[in-house]
Amino acid sequence: MANKEHPDFVSGRGAASANVCTRFGLATREADGDWRDHVETLDGPSVKLRTTVTEELPRTILSFNQSPDIPFDRSINAYRGCEHGCVYCFARPTHAYHDLSPGLDFETKLFAKPNAAQLLRETLAKPKYRPRPIAMGTNTDPYQPIERDYTITRQLLKVCLDARHPVTITTKSDRVLRDIDLLEEMARQNLVAVAISVTSMDAALSAKLEPRCAAPAKRLAALSELVRAGVPVHCSVSPVIPAITDEFMEEIVARAGKIRVQSAGWIPLRLPHEVAPLFREWLNIHYPDRAGKVMSIVRSIRGGRDNDPDFFTRMRPRGVWADLFRARFNLARKKADIGNTKFELDFSRFRRPELGGQMRLI
Template sequence: MPLGASPQRGRGAQSATVPDRFGLPTREMDGDWRDAMEALDGPPVKLRTTVTEEHPKTILSFNQSPDIFFDRSVNAYRGCEHGCVYCFARPTHAYHDLSPGLDFETKLYAKPNAAQLLKETLARRKYRPRPIAMGTNTDPYQPIEGDYRITRQLLEVCLDARHPVTITTKSDRVLQDLDLLAEMARRNLVAVAISVTSLNPVLSGKLEPRAAAPAKRMAALAKLAEAGVPTHCSIAPVIPAITDEFMESIVAEAAGAGVKSCGWIPLRLPHEVSPLFREWLDVHFPDRARKVMGIVKSIRGGRDNDPSFFSRLRPTGVWVELFRARFLVACRRNAIRKTHFELDCDAFRQPETGDQLRLL
C-alpha cells in the first residue's frame, strides 16, 4: 500500500497478506468465474465479519515456554474482531492458509463445545490444576462473545470445579460476567488484566478499531476492583513515538480506579505482524514511520523482532531503559506496583460428569 493511502475503515490491518512461511502456494488463475469477479463487479463495498463454528477434540493447550507465567490456556475463539494491528497472535491464522491481516479480524471461528471439553478434561483422574489463562491468543470478550457466551460457560465450569483462571482482555464486556468473577474472587480463583494502549479514543480507533474505548476499559477496571476482583492494568504494547506518551497518565488513572497492579510490555512484531504494522504506519503515521521502526530495531538487536526466549519479552537499549525508568517513577508517584497474583489451586474438585455425582 503506498504512503498516505486511504485507511481500511473499521479495520486494523490494511490488506490481506498471503502467508508464505509454510510453503503454501497462492491460488492460481484457473478460468473460474471468481477469477474475474472483482473486475466485473468492482471491489467489495464493505468487509463483513463471518463466524464459523468448529468442534475441536481438545480445548486445553499446554506450553513449555520458559519465559511466560502460565503453562496452560483456553481459547474460545480463533481470530479476533478487535483488529489490533499489532496483535502478536495474527500469525496463527497463517496455519490455516488464511491471511494474518484482514482474514484474522473478519474470518472468525467459535468453539461452542469448549465448556464441555474443558469439563471432561478437568474430570480426568490424572489432571492436576494450575491457573488456566484466557485471552492469551485472542480476546475472550471480543464482540461475538455477546452472542455465543462461550467464555461465560468456561467460567461456570471453572467456578464449579474451583479451578483458578486468569483473564486478559481489551473489552468492558468482561463486566457481563461480574457475578461469576466476584464469586470466584471471593474464593481466590481469578485475576483479570485489562490492556490499555492509550487514553486517546481517536488513536485507539486506529490501533484497535473494534475494541472498547480507553474510557470504557478504565471504567471496567474500576468496577472490577470495587467488586473485589484482583485487577491488573497492562500498558501493552508500548509503541515508541506513538503511545509511549500515555504511560504516566495510564498509571495515574489506573491508580485512581482502585487498581493496585500495573505493568508494561514493549511492542513485538513477529512474522507477518511486522509488514502489517509497517503498512499501518505508512497509512496513519507516514511522517514518523521511519522513526518508530528505527526505535523498534534499536531495542530488538537491529531486527524488527527478536523471537528468542526471555529476550523477546526483555528488549534492551537506551529506549527501553528510558521507558522503564518513566514507568517506575509513575508507579512510585501513584503507590502502584506489578503484582503476581497467587491463586488457589488447593480447592480444586473434579467436575461431575455423566451419572457420576460428587460425594462432597
C-alpha cells in the same frame, strides 16, 4: 472505504491489507474460472468487508507450554482470529498455519469453538489432571465481539467456578463486565484475576490502532467496576509503541492508581513474522512522518532486529530506550501507589467436575 493514497486500505479494520502468507502454503488463490473470479464484475465492488465465523469442534481445549518467558503453563483460546483488529497483535501469524492471511483474514475470518466448555469439563475430570491457573486471552481476546452471541467464555468460567479451578483473564474489552456475577463469586474464592490492556488515552488513535476494541475510557471504567466488585485486577499498559503510545504511559498509570488498581505493568511492542510488515504498512498510512523513527527505536530495543524471538530476551527489551521506558513506568507506578502484585490464586480446593453436563447444586 478505500483510502485514496492507499486504495487497499479498509476503513474500520486494523490491517491495511490481506498480507497473504507464503510460509505455509499457497500464496494466492489461482483463478479457475468460477464465479468468485468475476464477483466484482457481476455484483460491483465490495464496499464493506464483513466478518464470518466458522464453528470448529476440536478434540482438546487446553494448550500447554514450557516457555521460560511467560508465567503460566496452560491456556484456553475459545476463538481463533480476533475482530478487535489490533494491528500489532502478536497472534496474527497463527492464521498462517491455516493458509489464511495474518492481515485482514485474521480479523474477519474467525473461528469459534462451541464445545469448549464440555471439552474443559472432560479434561478437568480426568484422574491424572493436576490444577494450575488457566490463562484466557493469551492469543485472542475472550471478550471480542462474537462472545456476545457465542458466550463461550462465560460457559468456560461456569465450569471453572463449579470445579473451583483458578483462571486468569486478559482482555481489551469492557464486555468482561457481562460476567461480573461469575467473576465476583470466583473472586470471593480467590479463583480469578483480570488484566485489562490500555494502550493509549486517545480514542482517535485507538480507533486506528485497535479499531474494534472498547475505547480507552471504557476499559478504565471496566477496571473500576471490577475493583468495586472485589475482583483482583491488573492494568497492562501494552503494547508500548515508541513515539506513538509511550506518551500516554504516565497518564494511564495515574488513572489506574486513582481507581485503586492493585497491579500494573508494561509490555513493549513485539513484531513477530508477518506482524512486522503489517505494522510498517500501518505506519506508512497513518504516521508516515514518524515511521522511520518508530522502527528505529523498535530495532534498538530488539538487538537491531524488528523482533527478538529468543527465549529469555524476547520479553525483556534492552538498550537506552528500553531503560528509559522502564524508568518512566516505575516512577509513574510509584507516584500512583500501585504495586507489582503477583496474584496467587487458590487451586487447593479443586474438585473434579461431574460429567454428563450437570453442574453441582452446592
